[in-house]
Amino acid sequence: MIDIDNMSILVVDDMKSMRLTIRKMVKNLGIGTKLKFAENGKQGLEILNTEKFDLAIIDWNMPVMNGISMLDKIRNDNKLRDLPVIMVTAEAERDIVSEVAETEIDGYLLKPLTLASLDAKIKAVVEKINNPDPATLHRLKARDLEEKEQYEAAIEELKLALSHKPSASRLLRQLGLLHFKIEKNAIAEKCLLKAISVNKQDSMSRVYLADYYLRKNELEKAGKYCLEVLSLTNQYNDKAFDLGEKLLKNDFRQLSLNIFSKFITRSKKQNAARQKVIETCLLHDELEYPQELLEHVIKDNPSNYEMVYKAGLIHQQAGEREKALKCFMEVDRQAKGHVEAKFQIAKIHYMNQKVLMADDYLNQILRIDPKNEAAINFRKKI
The missing domain is CATH 1.25.40.10 (Tetratricopeptide repeat domain)
Structure with a gap:
């Protein structure tokens, strides 16, 4: 249980002005007794590995290590993975909301922050952690069973979780991945397809579908879902590029070029991306x-x-x-x-x-x- 009055908070933001703003807001709200700061994700992780915190407030766009990379490392660390995280992002970065939603984020806030929005978000996250809903309890139990390689039992727990939240794409995706582990691929495919049908922003389920069709050598289907992923996020740009090259080598020219075009658009360094595509196309006589x-x-x-x-x-x-x-x-x-x-x-x-x-x-x-x-x-x- 988190005591909101005496909680400890880690704030990770590269801008000193934002760190000072959050410090002043938290103090005015009377939330917590311990507040610590880091200037980037790498520094934030170093602090988390030496001290215990009840909540992390992380900026999305930072040098050295950005917010989504830090969050990914938190969720893949058994000691840190259950830490509640609120992601802070600028209005111009709203396309990351789908990415964040699929990475087990507890909440996100849009800049500029207001006292009311910060207060409401922290209280909502703490309430959710202190009083988890039945679906969350079953999901966590399924995770524990999966780590013990009790896949069938984990599947049953996820089914119970879905009985409470039948349209939760994350639960459907996890159910699909568990069916892959017991080699029931057809059921896994159905779960992933269901996940993207209920959540148009679910990029991760599309990534898994693209990988699945690639393994089956169903390149056209893999390319289709790859394009959809690129429309949602640039996190998988390198993987998309590799698939585009494979499609070009196998005479799926137009689909390949569509992926390359989207790859360039989604790249931060577009000239470098263009040059990479040009070299690859020439290599394959395009x-x-x-x-x-x-x-x-x-x-x-x-x-x-x-x-x-x-x-x-x-x-x-x-x-x-x-x-x-x-x-x-x-x-x-x-x-x-x-x-x-x-x-x-x-x-x-x-x-x-x-x-x-x-x-x-x-x-x-x-x-x-x-x-x-x-x-x-x-x-x-x-």
């Missing part, structure tokens, strides 16, 4: 989509001559010689010493039967790099 991506990159940053050079290579690979030449000439204009661009220009001039122009560019290369073997051998050829 040319049209990288051309589109490079057009966007070059439009946003026309002085990025390395991207312009890469666009030239793609046009060349696609047989679009004049477009390729235009790109290489642009690179040569911007970076006079770009030997690779000069070499490509020489090749195209030679293919266009403009031998003297080709020879001129080879001479330019040899003035920069007299031992350039590619230029020397090509000059001998022409």
